[in-house]
Amino acid sequence: MGIKQQANWSPYDNNGGTCVAIAGVDYCVIAADTRMSTGYNILTRDYSKICKLADKCLMASSGFQADVKALQKVLSARHLIYQHQHNKQMSCPAMAQLLSNTLYYKRFFPYYAFNVLGGLDNEGKGCVFTYDAVGSYERVGYSTQGSGSTLIMPVLDNKLKSPSPLLLPAKDAVTPLSESEAVDLVKDVFASAVERDIYSGDKLEIVVVKADGIRREYLEMRKD
Amino acid sequence: MNSIDATIAEKGLMSSEMGSERTLYPYVTGTSVIGIKYKDGILMAADMGGSYGSTLRYKSVERLKPIGKHSLIGASGEISDFQEILRYLDELILYDNMWDDGNSLGPKEVHNYLTRVMYNRRNKFNPLWNSLVLGGVKNGQKYLGTVSMIGVHFEDNHIATGFGNHLARPILRKEWHENLSFEDGVKLLEKCMRVLLYRDRSAVNKLQIAKITEEGVTISQPYSLKTFWGFSAFQNPTKGAEGSW
Amino acid sequence: MFRNQYDTDVTTWSPAGRLFQVEYAMEAVKQGSAAIGLRSKTHAVLASVNKANSELSSHQKKIFKIDDHIGIAIAGLTADGRVLSRYLRSECINYSFTYESPLPVGRLVVQLADKAQVCTQRSWKRPYGVGLLVAGLDESGAHLYYNCPSGNYFEYQAFAIGSRSQAAKTYLERKFETFMDSSREELIKDALFAIKETLQGEKLTNSICTVAVVGVGEPFHVMDQKTVQEVIDSLEITEERADQGAAMQEDRSPETAPMDI
Numbered sequence: 257m258g259i260k261q262q263a264n265w266s267p268y269d270n271n272g273g274t275c276v277a278i279a280g281v282d283y284c285v286i287a288a289d290t291r292m293s294t295g296y297n298i299l300t301r302d303y304s305k306i307c308k309l310a311d312k313c314l315m316a317s318s319g320f321q322a323d324v325k326a327l328q329k330v331l332s333a334r335h336l337i338y339q340h341q342h343n344k345q346m347s348c349p350a351m352a353q354l355l356s357n358t359l360y361y362k363r364f365f366p367y368y369a370f371n372v373l374g375g376l377d378n379e380g381k382g383c384v385f386t387y388d389a390v391g392s393y394e395r396v397g398y399s400t401q402g403s404g405s406t407l408i409m410p411v412l413d414n415k416l417k418s419p420s421p422l423l424l425p426a427k428d429a430v431t432p433l434s435e436s437e438a439v440d441l442v443k444d445v446f447a448s449a450v451e452r453d454i455y456s457g458d459k460l461e462i463v464v465v466k467a468d469g470i471r472r473e474y475l476e477m478r479k480d
Numbered sequence: 481m482n483s484i485d486a487t488i489a490e491k492g493l494m495s496s497e498m499g500s501e502r503t504l505y506p507y508v509t510g511t512s513v514i515g516i517k518y519k520d521g522i523l524m525a526a527d528m529g530g531s532y533g534s535t536l537r538y539k540s541v542e543r544l545k546p547i548g549k550h551s552l553i554g555a556s557g558e559i560s561d562f563q564e565i566l567r568y569l570d571e572l573i574l575y576d577n578m579w580d581d582g583n584s585l586g587p588k589e590v591h592n593y594l595t596r597v598m599y600n601r602r603n604k605f606n607p608l609w610n611s612l613v614l615g616g617v618k619n620g621q622k623y624l625g626t627v628s629m630i631g632v633h634f635e636d637n638h639i640a641t642g643f644g645n646h647l648a649r650p651i652l653r654k655e656w657h658e659n660l661s662f663e664d665g666v667k668l669l670e671k672c673m674r675v676l677l678y679r680d681r682s683a684v685n686k687l688q689i690a691k692i693t694e695e696g697v698t699i700s701q702p703y704s705l706k707t708f709w710g711f712s713a714f715q716n717p718t719k720g721a722e723g724s725w
Numbered sequence: 726m727f728r729n730q731y732d733t734d735v736t737t738w739s740p741a742g743r744l745f746q747v748e749y750a751m752e753a754v755k756q757g758s759a760a761i762g763l764r765s766k767t768h769a770v771l772a773s774v775n776k777a778n779s780e781l782s783s784h785q786k787k788i789f790k791i792d793d794h795i796g797i798a799i800a801g802l803t804a805d806g807r808v809l810s811r812y813l814r815s816e817c818i819n820y821s822f823t824y825e826s827p828l829p830v831g832r833l834v835v836q837l838a839d840k841a842q843v844c845t846q847r848s849w850k851r852p853y854g855v856g857l858l859v860a861g862l863d864e865s866g867a868h869l870y871y872n873c874p875s876g877n878y879f880e881y882q883a884f885a886i887g888s889r890s891q892a893a894k895t896y897l898e899r900k901f902e903t904f905m906d907s908s909r910e911e912l913i914k915d916a917l918f919a920i921k922e923t924l925q926g927e928k929l930t931n932s933i934c935t936v937a938v939v940g941v942g943e944p945f946h947v948m949d950q951k952t953v954q955e956v957i958d959s960l961e962i963t964e965e966r967a968d969q970g971a972a973m974q975e976d977r978s979p980e981t982a983p984m985d986i
Contacts, residue, residue, distance in 0.1 A: 267630055268630070269630055269632060292634060299634060300634045300635075300636045302636070320632075321633070321634070322630055322631030322633070325595075325633070336818055583829040583832070583865060585824070588824075589825070592823065592824050592825045593823055
């Protein structure tokens with residue numbers, strides 16, 4: 257009597273979404289869908305999951321939108337401070353380390369955010385960093401995170417066959433694809449993932465980072 | 481052993497939760513809020529019921545409020561928390577006006593501020609139990625956004641909280657367009673509110689519609705919608721289901 | 726050594742109602758090399774004179790970017806200037822974290838003035854020995870403010886601080902009425918003319934000055950040295966023409982007493 261029968265309040269939600277990033281010799285493709293959902297509800301069909309953190313560095317994130325936004329804001333603020341202090345843009349590998357530290361800082365009340373960071377490194381080569389929610393990360397040639405990642409990862413593995421990270425001496429992880437081949441592959445894997453993953457869909461946002469700038473492209477996808 | 485003792489005995493956690501005060505569940509709640517963009521600004525609708533669990537406890541709760549010159553807020557969820565939020569916003573706008581320097585907070589700024597407030601409270605495990613809709617117009621820019629009690633937020637052309645997300649948004653997705661006139665916007669909102677009235681058991685037939693344009697905020701007097709309950713299936717609801725239980 | 730017995734402590738009044746330590750801090754502003762600022766409806770320009778301490782050293786940085794919409798030029802203790810610019814930057818970052826919009830310039834200036842004022846009322850503190858020209862853009866247009874160690878602040882159409890700034894002020898006073906409708910390029914030229922006035926005949930080159938601009942559609946940035954030299958060259962040509970007319974009016978009135986505290 258008098259005891260409320262109610263599910264415990266949770267500070268987390270999963271707002272779904274899928275992110276993919278592919279690194280090439282002189283480019284990086286970062287892509288994510290624009291659906292934001294909660295449970296079986298779609299909250300909005302047009303919410304960008306890709307955040308530009310520096311000139312040559314973008315982050316695509318899925319998970320809990322409020323945490324993702326907080327994370328993006330922290331990184332943007334830290335990047336502003338970096339620019340004031342160093343008079344230059346942060347490099348992608350530096351941002352990768354900062355992201356890891358920022359995630360681990362909240363190790364015991366984590367950001368529920370699953371990120372891929374893509375851009376160009378100091379040599380102008382494409383780079384992709386992939387994370388878990390508490391900050392462990394790795395530089396790879398391609399990666400996917402979020403609700404559709406289980407459907408996409410094996411396809412990327414099959415198509416891109418990156419050299420084993422166990423090889424000695426280490427081999428470059430960048431993919432051999434041309435830029436347009438990589439963009440087409442991204443479109444294909446998303447079109448497929450969206451067939452089965454209800455948390456992704458509506459629209460695909462593709463960003464291509466190259467030395468001479470950033471290009472954006474959109475593709476309509478299933479809305480059911 | 482009374483029920484509180486039983487609770488403490490049951491959950492070690494509860495003892496600390498009894499000491500500090502935080503919202504574990506809402507008491508008096510308001511149901512859906514709907515907001516849409518239209519030609520000249522933003523329209524919002526909400527009914528005036530305040531539910532105490534399944535009891536209709538209050539019937540004249542104002543859930544649409546103007547915030548400063550350029551913004552309008554609508555709230556569903558815990559009414560007391562909403563009124564606390566209004567106090568925060570009153571202070572925010574007061575301090576903003578005190579500068580008297582020709583700068584002012586627009587709907588985007590207020591929405592962002594609210595998002596930070598909601599998210600900070602969830603970080604302290606002490607949420608403000610609301611879904612808020614924020615609309616406004618400033619410098620010819622229309623703005624419509626929402627934020628939930630855990631800080632999830634977004635902008636859209638039309639927004640509905642709670643039950644409205646299930647029942648009203650499909651209608652809005654089908655019928656909303658950029659150039660809705662004021663009259664058509666109100667009609668669309670009333671259509672949504674009528675569906676909610678029929679199907680949401682905590683909705684009441686006493687609602688307000690608010691409008692915000694470059695000229696400012698106007699909130700309608702409470703009024704009710706025409707309903708029709710005369711369907712034959714309603715006359716004898718158990719007919720056709722005889723013997724089911 | 727001491728001017729009198731009332732200047733050993735910031736918080737001690739003189740019988741005449743003055744705070745000498747605060748006035749000394751204001752003097753520090755005049756020791757620094759000159760900085761000037763001016764604005765139109767849409768743009769604000771800052772310029773500073775770079776003086777190296779020795780032949781062997783480089784000059785100190787006197788213009789700082791605070792945010793995309795605000796920048797400062799300083800005169801006085803550069804070290805104090807850097808501390809204050811760090812404060813201003815963090816205030817801007819905090820504001821845009823909460824509201825995702827830029828902090829109005831006038832509000833930042835008041836916060837800065839309040840911070841400086843505290844140092845004039847605490848026995849264990851020292852006033853900042855730096856004057857700041859704050860230039861920025863917000864929804865009410867471009868602004869230029871002067872913040873001084875006393876905690877006072879003023880809004881200006883155009884202003885100059887630092888050593889020999891009186892000459893620049895005289896130039897600006899003569900011309901400020903046209904500034905409101907000036908183009909960005911005209912503002913930059915006037916800034917350089919004003920800087921030239923402070924040099925007392927020394928040749929104006931890009932190595933001796935820094936110019937920064939902020940305006941509608943143009944985030945605050947320090948102009949690159951090459952562009953500055955191009956403008957300097959262009960204004961020498963126009964100047965030669967002017968010289969053939971009337972002789973340049975010289976106004977070298979001695980520095981006036983400290984500004985109101």
